[in-house]
Amino acid sequence: MTAEQLKGHLDPLVLAILEQGPAHGYAIIESLRKRSGGAFDLPEGTIYPALHRLERAGTLSSRRETVGGRQRRVYRLSPKGRVALRERRTNWRRFSAAVDQVLRVSPA
C-alpha cells in the first residue's frame, strides 16, 4: 500500500500506534509495519512531518528521553489526541461499513 493511498488515514494510524504507549519515530514506523502485516511500509519522509504536525495540533506531545541507552525524541498521545482518535475511529467504522455495503452488492 502506497503513501498516496494512505493519505488522510495516516494521522489516526499514528495516533492508534501511540495509544499503546509512548514511542519514538523509528519504533512508530516499525510498529505500523508490524501491525499492518507489512502492508503499511511507509516512507520515513512522510511520518516525521506528520508527527510534527500532530504535535503542533496538540494531539501528541514529545520530549527527549533515554531509550535503550540513547537519547531519543519520544512521542505520547495527549488527552486531545485520545478524543481525536475516538472520533476518527467512529468515522472510519461508519465510512468502511458504507463502502463495504456498496462493494458487497454484486450485479444481477
Place this chain on the structure above:
Amino acid sequence: VIEVDGYIDELASCLRVGRRERARILTEIRDHLDDALANEESTGDPDVHAVLAPALRAFGSPTALAATFNAAAGTRAMRRGPVFAFSAGLVVLAGFLVAGITQTHSSTPTNATLPTQISFFFAVLSFQVAMVAGFCAGSRALALWHNPIARCDDRRFVRRCSNISSTALGLAALGWATTMGFALDRLTDPNVFTLVCGGSIMVVGAGIAIAATYRLQVNPSDECEDETATVGGLFAVGERCIGLVRRHPVVSCITIAGIAVVPAMSHAETTLSGALPWGLVQASTVVLGFVILGPSLQLRASDEMTDVGPNMRRRV
C-alpha cells in the same frame, strides 16, 4: 558515516525553518538512521552501507523532505503577517490618539492650511490602503486557519498583502507625523512632548511592522499542491466578501468610493466648497486604487487569473 553526514548536510541546506526546529529535525533524522543501523546490526548484517542505502531511500530526497517541513513552517509564518500588520495598526492608532487628545484646540476653529490638508489626506488614504490590504491578508489567513499546509499561492498572497498593508501603514504614520508638525501653528498651546511621543510611537510601530512582515519566510517556492485549501464557516466570511467584490467590481467600487467621500470631506475641515474637491479626489483615488492594487489584492481578476470559486484560483 559519510552517507548520513552528506544526507543531513544537504537536508540542512534545504531547510528554511526556525533554528530550534531545524536542530530538532536534523537530530531526529540522525537518531532514526542510528536506530536503523543498530537494528540491522543486531540481526547480524555487518554491511553498514547496505543497511543505510535503503534507510536513506525511505526518507526520500533531502529536497523533498525539506519541502514538506518548509511548507508547514511557511504556513505558520504566513499567519503571522496579518497579526503583525494588525498589531502595528493598533500601535499607530494609539500614537495618533496620544498626540491628538492631549492637545488643547482653539474654541474658534480655523481652516487648515493646504500643506496640512494634503499631508492629512495622504495619511488617511494610506491608512485606508493599509486596512484594505490587511483585511485581504487576514481574510485569507483566517480561511486557511485549520489547514496545516497552505498552498504556495496562498502563502505568497498573504505575505504580499501584509507587505502592502505595513508599507501603507508606514506612509500613514509619516503622513500623520507631518500633519502634526504642520498643525503646531494652529494649536493655541501645543503639548509638544505628547506630539513627539505620539509621532514617534506611530513611526516606530509602523517601522517594526514593515521590518517584521518583509522578513517573513513563507517559503512560497516549496510547492505542496497535494494539500487543498479548506474554506468554510465563520472563518471564510472575509473570503466571501472578497468573492462578492470580485463578482461585482463596478457596483462595489462605486459604493466604496461613495462611502469614502464622506470622511474625506469631514476631514478636510473647511467649508463645503473647500471640502468637495477632497471628497471627489478621495472617490477618484478609490477607483484608481481599485484598478492598480485590485489584481495584487485579488479584489479583481487579472488577465491571467480565472476565478473558479472561493480560494480555488488557477492560473490559465
